[in-house]
Amino acid sequence: MPKVETFNRDLVLENVIKLFHEKGYNATSMQDLVDATGLNRSSIYNSFGSKKELYQESLRTYRASAQKSIQKVLIHSSNPKESIRKIFGSGPEIKANGCFLSNCTSEMANQDLEIRSFLLNNFEHMQGLFEELITKGQSEGSINKDRSSTEYAIYLFTSLQGLRITGILLSEQKDFESIVETTLSVLD
Structure with missing residues (x-):
């Protein structure tokens, strides 16, 4: 008979996301996960599987x-x-810590094929969203037609990733806003 979880799974995931977001996958130990969740190792393994499976569930929850x-x-x-x-x-x-998905890309995309696949799926989703918005903006005349919606979408996704990494280093909100304005000016 399977054991019933006696903890709040959403709260545990929230704490795990914070931990992985702050430390990354490689720097997070199993003891860190025990401390962050209040669960013992066997409960973590029984409920979430391996550290990698817990990391992947954290990524999916964050993305959702x-x-x-x-x-x-x-x-x-x-x-x-x-x-x-x-x-x-x-x-x-x-x-604070950048975007969890952007941080994951820089840490794990070249280390694990499953995580890379997840990140590629996220890229394709965001690219599709940007393409849709750009196509609509181009047809309405609010976005120029100097480049295709696909070219702009890839540019925007790449810029957003860079901004989320660079944002960790910025101390002034005005600098952040200036980067956004400069980046988006290409659409004028």
Whole structure:
């Protein structure tokens, strides 16, 4: 008979995400996970599998939360260009530890094929979203047609990744805002 979890899985994942976000995968030990979750090792293994499986579940949970935030942005924006601007300006984690997915890309994309596949899927999802917004903006005239929607989408995703990494080092909000303005000026 399978054991029933007697802990709040969402709260445990929230704590694990914070830990992996702060330390990364390689620097996080099993003892760190025990300390962060309050669970013993066997409970972690029984409920989540290996450290890698727990990391992957953390990434999926983080991405789902980020996608919900992006959906809210899209719902509350009046046009595609404003949506893109809000996507670039979102993410309070940018100033502290960067974006968990961006950090994962720099740490793990070349180390693990499964994680690389997950990250490629995220890239394709974001590229598709940017392409949709750009195509709509180009048809409405708010975004120039100097480049294709695919070229702009790849540029925007790459810029967003860079911003989320660079944002860790910035101490002034005005510098962050200036980078966003400069990056998005290519769409004018």
